[in-house]
Amino acid sequence: MKKILILLIVLCTFGCEKYVVSFEQPTNMKLDNLKLEVFLDKEKMQDINLKATEALPSYETIGLSVSGEGKHLLQIKTKDTTFNFEVKYPEERYIMITTHLKNNGKIHVGILKQSYKYRVR
Template sequence: MKKLLILLIVLCTFGCKKYVVSFEQPTNIKLDNLKLEILLDKKKVQEISLKATKGMPGYEIAELPVSDAGKHLLQVKVNDTTFSYDIKYPEERYILVTAYLKANGKLHIGILKQQYNFRLR
């Protein structure tokens, strides 16, 4: 039984290739109920609705599949604007997506990519 459990852990660790994408929930009340459409290689994968918080931002985590090539185009579509980012697996396995308003009132989607997991508190 112990060997089977170890084998299962090893297979899940090395067999499951996924991008871990964290969507930061904004602290700006103007971005409450904003819908983000997530596309991976121009195919809709998920839709996220942002919920504004008053204190520290919260995070919603999604796992996106990886192809054998490991290179993908991640797009975040908001209203009539699409933000595109090239991502590579495994160098950029963990992704943090943040929506914020610029000083001129326009919406911008920022992205942070890294190989190791984020410490979100």
């Protein structure tokens, strides 16, 4: 039984197609503890709580499994707003999500997409 479980974990780790999504932790203290709900193809994947910092922004990275190649819908919900992004797998496999507070007090979520890993320093 142990061997089967280990084999299943290894296959899922190396065999699954994934988006790698990094969430930038904001430097604006008004965005501290803001909850982001992450949906992929209208299926809820995870909740992210932003932790504001006064120094350089940090990043929280998650992996989102996809069922196959092609276009997928990535949705980020915060408070009363939903942001929809079309992403292509595998061309746009690495994604960075940034959250900003506009001058009028509304929250804006931006996205950066590319095929190779981001180098965050």
